Amino acid sequence: MADMTHTPPADIDLYRSRALKIGGVGLLACAIGFVVDRDHFFRSWLIAYLLFLAIALGSMGLMMIQHLSGGAWGVFRRIFEASSRTLPLLAVLFLPVVLGMHSLYPWTHPDHVAEDEILRHKAAYLNVGFFLVRALIYFAGWILITWTLTKWSRQQDEGDMSVNIRLQYLSGGGLVFYTFAATFAAIDWIMSINPHWYSTLFGFLFVGGHGLAALAFTIIVSTYLAQHEPMSGVLKPHHFQDLGKLSLAFVMLWAYFNFSQYLLVYAANLVEEVPYFIARTSHGWQYVALLLVVFHFAVPFFLLLSRDNKRNPYRLVWIAVALLVMRYIDLFMLVTPEFASTGENLHLLTGEHASSLFVHWTDLAAPLAIGGVWSWMFLTQLAQRPVMAVSDPYLREALESSGGH
Amino acid sequence: MSVVQEREYDYVEGAAAGAVRGVPPVIAPGHTFETVNDKISGVILTKRTPIGWFLGFAIAFAFLMLLNLTIGKLLMEGIGIWGNNVPVGWAFDIINFVWWIGIGHAGTLISAILLLFRQQWRTSINRFAEAMTLFAVACAAMFPLLHTGRPWLAAYWLFPYPNTMGLWPQFRSPLIWDVFAVSTYGTVSALFWFTGLVPDMATLRDRAQSKAGRIIFGMLSLGWRGSARHWQRYEMAYLLLAGISTPLVLSVHTIVSFDFAVSVLPGWHATIFPPYFVAGAIYSGFAMVLTLAVPLRKFYGLEDFITMRHIHNMTKVMLVTGMIVAYGYANEAFFAWYSANPYEGYMMLNRMTGPYAPFYWSLIAINAAMIQLFWFRKVRNNIPLLFVLSLLVNVGMWLERFIIIVTSLHRDFLPSSWDMYAPTRWDFAMFAGTIGLFLSLFFLFIRFLPALAMFEMRTIVPEAKLQPEHHG
Numbered sequence: 001m002a003d004m005t006h007t008p009p010a011d012i013d014l015y016r017s018r019a020l021k022i023g024g025v026g027l028l029a030c031a032i033g034f035v036v037d038r039d040h041f042f043r044s045w046l047i048a049y050l051l052f053l054a055i056a057l058g059s060m061g062l063m064m065i066q067h068l069s070g071g072a073w074g075v076f077r078r079i080f081e082a083s084s085r086t087l088p089l090l091a092v093l094f095l096p097v098v099l100g101m102h103s104l105y106p107w108t109h110p111d112h113v114a115e116d117e118i119l120r121h122k123a124a125y126l127n128v129g130f131f132l133v134r135a136l137i138y139f140a141g142w143i144l145i146t147w148t149l150t151k152w153s154r155q156q157d158e159g160d161m162s163v164n165i166r167l168q169y170l171s172g173g174g175l176v177f178y179t180f181a182a183t184f185a186a187i188d189w190i191m192s193i194n195p196h197w198y199s200t201l202f203g204f205l206f207v208g209g210h211g212l213a214a215l216a217f218t219i220i221v222s223t224y225l226a227q228h229e230p231m232s233g234v235l236k237p238h239h240f241q242d243l244g245k246l247s248l249a250f251v252m253l254w255a256y257f258n259f260s261q262y263l264l265v266y267a268a269n270l271v272e273e274v275p276y277f278i279a280r281t282s283h284g285w286q287y288v289a290l291l292l293v294v295f296h297f298a299v300p301f302f303l304l305l306s307r308d309n310k311r312n313p314y315r316l317v318w319i320a321v322a323l324l325v326m327r328y329i330d331l332f333m334l335v336t337p338e339f340a341s342t343g344e345n346l347h348l349l350t351g352e353h354a355s356s357l358f359v360h361w362t363d364l365a366a367p368l369a370i371g372g373v374w375s376w377m378f379l380t381q382l383a384q385r386p387v388m389a390v391s392d393p394y395l396r397e398a399l400e401s402s403g404g405h
Numbered sequence: 406m407s408v409v410q411e412r413e414y415d416y417v418e419g420a421a422a423g424a425v426r427g428v429p430p431v432i433a434p435g436h437t438f439e440t441v442n443d444k445i446s447g448v449i450l451t452k453r454t455p456i457g458w459f460l461g462f463a464i465a466f467a468f469l470m471l472l473n474l475t476i477g478k479l480l481m482e483g484i485g486i487w488g489n490n491v492p493v494g495w496a497f498d499i500i501n502f503v504w505w506i507g508i509g510h511a512g513t514l515i516s517a518i519l520l521l522f523r524q525q526w527r528t529s530i531n532r533f534a535e536a537m538t539l540f541a542v543a544c545a546a547m548f549p550l551l552h553t554g555r556p557w558l559a560a561y562w563l564f565p566y567p568n569t570m571g572l573w574p575q576f577r578s579p580l581i582w583d584v585f586a587v588s589t590y591g592t593v594s595a596l597f598w599f600t601g602l603v604p605d606m607a608t609l610r611d612r613a614q615s616k617a618g619r620i621i622f623g624m625l626s627l628g629w630r631g632s633a634r635h636w637q638r639y640e641m642a643y644l645l646l647a648g649i650s651t652p653l654v655l656s657v658h659t660i661v662s663f664d665f666a667v668s669v670l671p672g673w674h675a676t677i678f679p680p681y682f683v684a685g686a687i688y689s690g691f692a693m694v695l696t697l698a699v700p701l702r703k704f705y706g707l708e709d710f711i712t713m714r715h716i717h718n719m720t721k722v723m724l725v726t727g728m729i730v731a732y733g734y735a736n737e738a739f740f741a742w743y744s745a746n747p748y749e750g751y752m753m754l755n756r757m758t759g760p761y762a763p764f765y766w767s768l769i770a771i772n773a774a775m776i777q778l779f780w781f782r783k784v785r786n787n788i789p790l791l792f793v794l795s796l797l798v799n800v801g802m803w804l805e806r807f808i809i810i811v812t813s814l815h816r817d818f819l820p821s822s823w824d825m826y827a828p829t830r831w832d833f834a835m836f837a838g839t840i841g842l843f844l845s846l847f848f849l850f851i852r853f854l855p856a857l858a859m860f861e862m863r864t865i866v867p868e869a870k871l872q873p874e875h876h877g
Binding site: 117118121122125172176179180183187196198199200201202203204256257260261263264265267268270272 | 655659663666667668669674675676677678679680728732735736737740743744745746780
């Protein structure tokens with residue numbers, strides 16, 4: 001190891017201020033969107049929000065798995081930690097979703113619920129009060145887990161090895177909480193946009209998306225860190241190969257979940273399930289679906305099979321960027337076909353309506369706003385700690401193993 | 406700065422091996438290439454077979470004869486000797502099929518996925534876990550085949566002859582996909598298992614005292630001389646087979662889950678079925694590996710090779726996959742309500758309070774509540790307790806399939822056709838018979854073939870780690 005201080009790269013402040021500027025411009029655009037096209041703004045905000053939440057939560061999940069499994073990926077732990085420590089900011093950024101509940105979620109309209117038997121049945125779960133309480137529980141749990149784990153991780157840096165076993169116990173329990181909370185969050189925030197539709201696999205799809213987004217993001221940050229001291233002496237091709245392999249696994253998992261869900265719903269052709277896919281395979285949305293099949297699965301699948309592509313960070317990073325873009329489009333596809341191009345939720349309109357393919361300018365503004373502010377927060381967190389967890393019990397293994405045998 | 410350096414020094418000393426965390430080694434200290442060979446080949450090349458082996462084999466063989474009797478009766482009289490009735494057209498046949506196929510999955514996971522992940526602890530358990538997979542697939546295949554009543558005619562439904570009649574084989578049915586999935590699975594598993602055995606066959610050939618032993622093991626070792634070229638090709642073949650087997654871990658039980666999930670039956674049609682079935686398969690498979698490993702290491706004195714590390718890791722895999730299964734139960738229950746579909750709601754109510762409710766709650770008690778014990782290191786260290794728990798997991802996973810299949814069928818959409826299902830003595834005889842087949846094959850395997858991969862075990866003894874420039 002070249003530098004024992006493990007201070008983050010010097011130019012991190014430059015990127016921080018750039019991120020903040022981009023975020024500022026994006027927020028301004030969003031403010032305009034809020035004034036002139038409120039329904040579109042809320043929808044776009046939700047989608048962009050889910051992307052960055054996925055990176056943070058996925059990082060939290062990977063951090064906990066790393067504590068439990070050990071192994072060579074301890075060198076990425078600080079990236080996972082910095083990314084999951086953005087959760088308080090994400091809790092604040094959730095407020096526009098709360099403000100926009102009325103335009104996002106049909107079940108918040110009492111008159112609509114009153115005339116819909118299914119929504120009356122679901123009202124015990126889908127009601128504004130309980131929705132807010134649940135969101136509070138999810139965020140409180142996630143933030144508490146992250147803060148405790150990262151605090152202990154810092155103590156481990158300082159030589160307190162008694163935290164090792166506690167890190168494992170909390171990670172075990174934390175993963176259980178995370179999975180259940182994320183499942184219900186997926187129901188609350190995405191599934192209930194179309195309040196009649198349901199799919200039992202949806203929680204897994206949501207969590208799998210977190211893993212992929214977090215891995216892609218970790219590849220991007222690692223490529224940046226690998227260009228500078230001290231990580232340039234630490235991160236070796238085999239570390240990138242490991243991230244590439246895990247990304248490949250998550251790409252396949254994404255395809256597996258989506259294919260299973262699609263096949264089962266298509267084959268059964270039930271009136272309560274199949275409209276979801278009819279909406280996404282007609283009126284122009286079928287092209288987005290095809291785009292996802294090709295660029296969220298087929299192309300990254302073949303690119304990531306190559307050992308050379310995985311071991312070369314300058315190639316891998318472009319695959320990772322593309323995967324993050326595809327994650328955004330996938331989330332876009334989960335949400336947007338439930339809305340009319342005027343921005344209203346289709347399920348609030350009376351009569352037969354179908355959504356036709358559309359993109360609104362707020363769909364560009366919201367990711368810029370949230371992405372900018374979020375990246376600023378991430379880099380701030382990354383700069384606060386040594387960029388490597390120097391006392392990770394598996395560090396020696398991580399630095400030595402060639403990955404080739 | 407200096408603090409960091411000091412601590413790194415500590416870690417070079419102790420923690421990389423996991424000493425700080427109290428992780429036991431994958432092989433007990435003190436072993437060399439020679440002791441590994443002696444210990445494992447000694448079980449096979451000895452003239453004296455332990456009396457316990459004869460006793461165990463005799464019991465297993467008796468059940469195998471019961472299987473033959475049942476099959477004879479079945480072919481003479483037809484599947485009317487089973488308890489299947491009109492609403493419950495699928496019962497023990499498919500319950501046991503899914504149960505056995507699921508058990509096989511641990512072998513494939515251990516041999517393929519853990520190999521690709523470079524998990525050293527797979528080494529001492531992969532061989533017998535793979536054998537277990539093969540035997541489990543053999544038991545599983547028997548049920549759907551015999552459910553056809555006249556298996557010699559089954560080719561008519563199953564084999565992909567030109568589909569001019571447009572009826573059979575029905576390629577849109579997952580049942581036909583099952584035929585391909587399971588036969589691929591059986592073939593690849595057998596190839597993988599045999600390829601792994603070749604270098605060990607050569608060791609046995611070289612060490613065999615009897616002429617018959619030399620000839621038989623000599624043929625099975627395919628002329629293996631252990632040259633660098635042999636090893637290079639062997640490694641290549643083994644990795645390729647591992648790559649081919651990996652998707653099978655997911656695909657086989659995914660297709661088994663499709664058997665149910667493509668239907669429109671409440672309790673069967675759920676999009677979560679594929680991953681939930683796969684997790685359940687691995688969970689039950691690891692339980693069976695543990696069930697077999699505990700007596701195996703005890704009676705053959707293999708505690709040095711199948712160490713507490715293996716037991717801990719297997720328990721942890723069971724905990725993770727068991728939690729996914731428990732998540733599946735919670736998920737099903739929640740969505741039965743959330744869907745606002747009266748049929749889904751009734752299905753769940755029927756499971757929880759209907760005539761089969763004791764089975765439902767038993768499976769929840771085992772697969773959701775009892776597995777929480779695996780969180781505790783004390784439990785993971787208690788081998789007799791783990792043995793009992795692993796048997797219970799096997800029971801729990803059997804009950805899960807019973808509940809899924811029987812409760813959804815016995816009260817379907819038309820209340821006038823509701824009925825109860827009860828297995829007959831022939832159902833039980835056939836199930837017990839396949840257990841007899843499985844155990845008989847397993848007894849023969851541990852007597853005549855190396856239950857642990859000798860040459861792979863040799864790579865994990867300290868001797869193998871010596872390198873020219875190794876620092877002191």
